[in-house]
Amino acid sequence: MKTTIYYCCCDYRTLEPTEKKPLRDAWESVRESFRRDWSKRFGEWLSEGGRYWPGHHIRDLWHGGDPMDPNNVFPAEPFVHDIYNKAYPACYAGQAPWNTSGPNLPYTDN
Structure with missing residues (x-):
C-alpha cells in the first residue's frame, strides 16, 4: 500500500x-x-561575518506561533530565511506547490 505525504502547512488564522x-x-x-539557551542545548547559534543568523519560527508569528x-525556532541562513518568508504565505493559503502530493514515504501526515 502506498502512502502519500502532502506538502502543506496548518491552516492557522492570520x-x-x-x-x-x-x-x-x-x-x-x-x-x-x-x-x-539554544546554544547550550544544540551547539553554537550559527553566524556569518560576525552577524547571527536570524531565528526562523516554524509556526510563524503571523499565525500565532510561540515566539519563545x-x-x-531554529537558526536559518539569511538567504534561506528570506526564501522561507516568501514561501510561507503560499503554504498557509494552500497554493502551489504546497497543495500537491509529496514523496512516497513509509508514513503519512494526511
Missing part, C-alpha cells in the same frame, strides 16, 4: 497586526538569551 505585535515584541526581548518555544 493574526491582526495588534495581535502579532506582542509576539514580535516578546521575541525581540528574548532573542539574545534565547540564542544562549525552543522547538519552534
Whole structure:
C-alpha cells in the first residue's frame, strides 16, 4: 500500500497586526538569551561575518506561533530565511506547490 505525504502547512488564522505585535515584541526581548539557551542545548547559534543568523519560527508569528518555544525556532541562513518568508504565505493559503502530493514515504501526515 502506498502512502502519500502532502506538502502543506496548518491552516492557522492570520493574526491582526495588534495581535502579532506582542509576539514580535516578546521575541525581540528574548532573542539574545534565547540564542544562549539554544546554544547550550544544540551547539553554537550559527553566524556569518560576525552577524547571527536570524531565528526562523516554524509556526510563524503571523499565525500565532510561540515566539519563545525552543522547538519552534531554529537558526536559518539569511538567504534561506528570506526564501522561507516568501514561501510561507503560499503554504498557509494552500497554493502551489504546497497543495500537491509529496514523496512516497513509509508514513503519512494526511
